[in-house]
Amino acid sequence: MASQAADGPDTVVASRRSKITPEREREFFDAVLEQIRECGYDAVTMEGVAATTRCSKSTLYRQWKNKTQFVVAALRANRRARFAGIDTGSLAEDLRRAARAAGEWSGKDTRLLQALGHAITQDPELKRALRETLVEPEVAALREILRRGVERGEVRADNPALEYVPAQMFGVLRIRLVLDGEYAGPDYMVRFVEAAVLPALGLD
Amino acid sequence: MASQAADGPDTVVASRRSKITPEREREFFDAVLEQIRECGYDAVTMEGVAATTRCSKSTLYRQWKNKTQFVVAALRANRRARFAGIDTGSLAEDLRRAARAAGEWSGKDTRLLQALGHAITQDPELKRALRETLVEPEVAALREILRRGVERGEVRADNPALEYVPAQMFGVLRIRLVLDGEYAGPDYMVRFVEAAVLPALGLD
DNA sequence: TCATCGATACGGTACCGTACCGATACGGCA
DNA sequence: TGCCGTATCGGTACGGTACCGTATCGATGA
Secondary structure (H helix, E strand, O other): OHHHOOOOOOOOOOOOOOOOOHHHHHHHHHHHHHHHHHHOOOOOOHHHHHHHHOOOHHHHHHHOOOHHHHHHHHHHHOOOOOOOOOOOOOHHHHHHHHHHHHHHHHHHHHHHHHHHOOHHHOOHHHHHHHHHHHHHHHHHHHHHHHHHHHHOOOOOOOOHHHHHHHHHHHHHHHHHHHHHOOOOOHHHHHHHHHHHHHHHHOOO | OOOOOOOOOOOOOOOOOOOOOHHHHHHHHHHHHHHHHHHOOOOOOHHHHHHHHOOOHHHHHHHOOOHHHHHHHHHHHOOOOOOOOOOOOOHHHHHHHHHHHHHHHHHHHHHHHHHHOOHHHOOHHHHHHHHHHHHHHHHHHHHHHHHHHHHOOOOOOOOHHHHHHHHHHHHHHHHHHHHHOOOOOHHHHHHHHHHHHHHHHOOO
């Protein structure tokens, strides 16, 4: 958080004298995200995080103004782009890889999204943080996969199904818990892509 | 439910002498469901429902043991089957109608599902009630639409895309808020069906 | 007549965010 | 290099707020 100072990226924080190491900070972030996954956003408490990380509430409140800021910081620190490395040269195979990767987080990011699903409708800042960290990077990577497929001529640029691929993937990923009572795993996602997404794109 | 009546010679059924009319009960149910949609399940309070319906907490607690039972009762009373009447004789048209109908609830059932999304992972009873009232009737109706299409020979019974139609419909419906910041309306859903679902089924 | 109504008061619990406490380790300076 | 000054540490106590679920009340209507 303080490391986003105006100077270089890895410049040591000169102003703050916090004794909290980056590893310790990550413990806080991991703890709060896990509590969100387990209990839901509303039920997460600063006291709970303090207890599980064996720090004091004071410490948390010294670093972050309130729960929202704390969670936003945790989300931002958790940003990753899981689809980014996928580029096999074949659109169908790229989509299979993406489906597999998506299915593999079900125990993590999907639960997080599930737990934050309603909170983001109430807190714009939280919504923005979630979109920037969990949604947009993955959607962008997925659209990049599709763009390369179009560029290679595997699918026509005006295929209307292209637009809905991200919604299909993330939608199916997320709805399975409600429909079937379990999270969508890699196998399920790959089967879904092969059965529904690829045919709609005119691929096999 | 208030009667433990193990010893009383009186009626076991506890002759419901409640002055609460069915219309009044529906006010309670509507109020609690609307509060869930607006504030989320965790944030709903019996005091809030009592206030907005201008009844007393005592009244609510006389009828229902606690918040969970109250919400479960409200869900059960809200059960409907919105896809049930759809039968145009054409699978493609049936799916368009279903998509339009689905898009039309976005302001209601989808928000409810969104708000309950995490709560159902914690409370099995709530999960079951939600599935029985919001999920299963619609999925069953949708599968019935598909079954008729197969029967008419519009799509082969072994088309693997068949299995994923419900997941796609409800998944896309639900994920749009996260992806695009707005709920999926009827037009969006119809376009999605025409662009992705029908092609995967080999229609059009 | 009397159970149920709405209203309200109650004790209990939980968490917020702040304030205060010694203990400690960082970091500037001799 | 070694020693202090001091900010931050973990722990805890605090007042304030909110809601739970129960109990009690006079009024009401089947």
